[in-house]
Amino acid sequence: MIYVLFAALIWAMGWGLNAVIANGRAAKTSAAQIGVPLIFGATVLIIWELLVTGLNISAVILPAPTAIASAFGANLAILWADFFQTFVKGAFSGYVIGCGAAFLVAIIVDRYDFLRRGLLPVGNFVAALPIVGTAPILVMWFGFDWQSKAAVVVVMVFFPMLVNTVAGLRDTSTMQRDLMRTYGASYAQTLLKLRIPAAMPFVFNGLKIATSLALIGAIVAEFFGSPVLGMGFRISTSVGQLALDMVWAEIVVAAIAGSLFYGLVAKIEQWVTFWHPSQRKH
Amino acid sequence: MTKVGPILTVVLAIMALWYVACIPMNVQETLTAAERAGAVVTPDNARARAEVGRFSLMLQNTETLAGSWSVERARLPAPHQIVAELWDSTWTEEVYGRRGIVNSGSLSNKSLIYHGWVTLSATVVGFAIGAGLGVLLAVGIVHSKTMDMSVMPWAIVSQTIPIVALAPMIIVVLYSFGIQGLIPKAVISAYLSFFPVVVGMVKGLRSPDAMQLDLLHTYNAGQGATFWKLRLPSSVPYLFTSLKVGIAASLVGAIVGELPVQRGGLGARMLGGSYYGQTEQIWAALFFAAGMAALLVALIGWVEARTLKRMGVQA
Structure with a gap:
């Protein structure tokens, strides 16, 4: 359960960070243009990992990103x-x-x-x-x-x-x-x-x-x-x-x-x- | 007449080429069939013939080549054989087949119409889900800058990725949850039609220029009014263009989704045909799928024309 809560927290943090950047003054810079989607992608990966571990999802349904990386x-x-x-x-x-x-x-x-x-x-x-x-x-x-x-x-x-x-x-x-x-x-x-x-x-x-x-x-x-x-x-x-x-x-x-x-x-x-x-x- | 003439010529030329191509493509099968029927064939056994080139075989056996257009299990069936197979596996099967209407009182579940329906229903359900979610995401992207910057690059990148590769996995994973039949195929269809619709719809919702947006601003229109009165109407042409791409992709998704699990559908029919060397069956399924795709795209085109006309757009 702690993993799921943690995942929700990460999601809120990642989305919040992106919202700040996207609506901030630096939104037009190329660093922000590349950074925001990267942060979003990383957030999704971390949540995926946490949910798979936290909810005990079997590897034959959805393997965790780390398992995929090691494969x-x-x-x-x-x-x-x-x-x-x-x-x-x-x-x-x-x-x-x-x-x-x-x-x-x-x-x-x-x-x-x-x-x-x-x-x-x-x-x-x-x-x-x-x-x-x-x-x-x-x-x-x-x-x-x-x-x-x-x-x-x-x-x-x-x-x-x-x-x-x-x-x-x-x-x-x-x-x-x-x-x-x-x-x-x-x-x-x-x-x-x-x-x-x-x-x-x-x-x-x-x-x-x-x-x-x-x-x-x-x-x-x-x-x-x-x-x-x-x-x-x-x-x-x-x-x-x-x-x-x-x-x-x-x-x-x-x-x-x-x-x-x-x-x-x-x-x-x-x-x-x-x-x-x-x-x-x- | 100026329009139909060239098209007809091209189609006829393709047909003629097809018939000509049947001769070299089917020469081995034709000669084997002729030999069984008692005709004299030079090299007189199949193994010797396998070592001779197609064209020298044709020159040595000019009299027997007429059989090229009626060989069973031909490498390249002639168009009339495919038409005959289409007729057999639709009308004849439905009416006179063992499970047809005359013998069993219900429609056959072995006909192409049945298989086509299996594929079509998955396509349409998947397309409706995919296009609906795509439009919703596009609306979100246009109105939220965060969403735009986070999701849009991924939506564009995903179009360069062969998403069909996911199909076998989606089928198996959903199967392990006890979900099978129409839904897994519809999921693949939805997935394939989703991203083209998102990208096209975002483009459409953004198509009003600054002048038009400024005008609505001077009218003190809110986001809602701007959306309903300006953005949505001006996105319609873009929406229909992407819907046409989407429905074609949906059909491909449904067909590919039928490959891993052989439970009916045009994809299963094609794979079955390739297992058992029933080339006519593959070609018939292919043409049936092509006809379905053409009908679906034409249907969307018709709705598009009607909608644009009602909106007062000059075609």
Whole structure:
């Protein structure tokens, strides 16, 4: 009981501290912008730990954060192998192939108005479908190893990327295109010097959406069959063994990988589209 | 006509490609089936054929290739086979099946309609919970600076995390509390639709510009009046956009939630099909799920159009 009271106290303290910072004079500083969510996260973790200990919650229902951390530390080699199998081999190769193919197809689609009017509604339609459902089929075609996971990722990221890139390639004003014409620029020159750079904010929007889709696709595809490693494999087998600390450790890996991947793409975006209003520093 | 023409062409082209692709994809199965039926096939046993490439097999056995579109358990079933399977597992099963209406007097529990309903109910319940909580949290975030600074960064970060990975664990943990059936899947659905709605709704509630907020301030409007008369109406387009993302995510959540426990639903149907090599069953379930997703998104789009029209927004 003392633990539960202590947890309530910690919650009040953490929230109070955040309220003071957020409503105080320092709220606009970058230290506060980073500090407040960190304090909130730490508060939640401490309360989680205290409640699990205080209420005697069994480890097969909810393991404590310290248990997850020790499982993480004890299984670094396994986690790394799973990460390499699922993320580097499956998700990342699929991401590169899928986004690259979508980009090239988008350029062709954009060139021919007929294709754009035909393929874009179909692409929009497919982008909203539960494409993870193709996983069992692709696993059957490409086998249990990472190739089938990459294939699922390719199918998943292709259409969101295609739709975004086509929208981006059209995002130039008549004035800009006319200027290129007065320069006597050819189609290829207009494409390379005006339209692809102008499309970049849209392209990166697609790339960012695709980062999380890629991880989802790779992990879910492993639920349908995989070699004896991989994040999805480890999650489904550890759930079967009621080793939930391992499941959580794997989820921590997925969370870190997902946000780092997203962060990396966002960083490249900042670097490529520095001219765009949304990237300018005030 | 200018709109339908290109779309129709693209769809037809995809169909044609599909039929062509069936030939190399199914060549092994086609030749085995033809051999069993007594036709002459060069390399005359399956093991020898396994070592020959698909395309040389096609060139050596041009007469038997017509069977490519009617093989059972094909690697790539032809579209008409999938349509036939869809028809069989909905109408035929419901009416004439062993547990259909003619033989048992009630609707079948083996049809795609039954499985689709299992998935749909979990999706809709989960979506309602997730979207409702998402809107509430967004309202909290907009009105409390503490909440905004503490929770919002996590809500954004969580969108980059593959939350589906949690699905098997949620199912098992809830099962150990004796909760099973619809609720665990709905929890996953809710979880997946929650964060897109929060992020979209916060954006929407913040979309009134300073001028509009200042105007309400000069009217001496309180927080409540500002919320009901300005923030909420201007958030509607954002809300519907995120609801469309949310319901698609919900459906994925429900399907993935059906993988660990095989108690009906489209996800169970897909996994069952992949265990037993019933490719047509997987494809039929996939198309059924796709149709459901399209209907759900279209339904929200329809409500959106109606709402915006009632609000006087020019579409």
